[in-house]
Amino acid sequence: MKRRDFMKNTAMFVAGASVSLSALELIDPQEVLAANPELRWGFLVDTHKCVGCGLCVKACKIENDIPLEANVTRTWVERYVIKKDGEVVMDSPKGALNGYTSKLLDQNKSGMREVADKDIAQAFFVPKLCNHCETPVCVQVCPVGATYQTADGAVLVDRKWCIGCGYCIMGCPYGVRFFHPIEHVADKCTFCYHRISNGGNTACAQACPFGARKIGNLRDPNDPVAKTVMGQRVGVLRDEYGTKPQVFYIGLNKEVH
């Protein structure tokens, strides 16, 4: 018996069994299958491996036609410098499109800031992207059904249907959504849905020379990403919001939100 058939039969059996148990409640096997499909995309970020080269950001922008010079991006990399006295200094110039090439930290209005090596306790990079949450806030607030989640977990935007009201951009607790300067609709990371659905890798994961970014199927027990998520200490961003993010981080500090 194939794995697929086995899953199907099990789902049918469970559905059948529950009907007899709660004779009044009708259970559609289709619904059971939909609630437990065999594919759920998830993403793993290893912050130890990230070197802040920003090649992922560049690849993402080119792959997804986001203008390079526009100050919006679907993915970005943040730099955290934690001083011995506990102060946290952070920056992400242009979302790290051109990488981190200087010790100076870009503090926007207050200018550039240098932290002496001897004062640094920890310093590292954190790549960010859409978390493709299990309960996405952005989808709930859309008044026209233009943003939605697919059965395999990707949160997408229907460009023909989006009216550009901006509720989703305000609603996202992670700030991953923005207004597309050319399409004039809300835009965000799609997990490179066009690549992963056709057997490929995301542009950012493929571009990363150090394996800091990986995409995988969380429902497949033999998938390297699923194995790490199940078997190692991983964290998610802003767990307290109850959005159930599906981007998992190795080596997450409490200073990172």
Place this chain on the structure above:
Amino acid sequence: MKKHVWRPLYVVLGLIGCILVFRMFYIPDDFGTHDRGYTFGYHRLSNEQEWKEYPAKYKGTEYCKDCHSEKVESVAGSQHAMISCENCHGAAFGHPEEPAKLTIDRSRDLCIRCHSALYMPTSGRNDIPGIDPAQHNVDSECSECHNPHNPSLEDM
């Protein structure tokens, strides 16, 4: 009751009728509640297919093998083995038909993305040999002295 009391009601009913007819034609058949239920899955189903058909730009290093095997082998055996060609040459979408040549980025900016020495004690950045771009042979492009496809200092 008098007629003028009913009239506004007919207008309202007519308007609702118009909206319903408009809706029938405007909203596509595949729009509705799908796999993720009403809260998360209310959408136009064919949009999923539209996203799947979005053209991919990056081809991956495997693709270059057929025509630039020498380069691919050289890079694969070097300290730069983990960097995919398209990171330095741009996405290969359409190449070699259109564009016939990919860009060759000789800028120092490309190399210092990784090689500018930063003090990042709890990240992989600290393990990469670093230089100070403001000090290290400032007037020349890096590739004038270093081979980007095999940067070993011994082979210089």
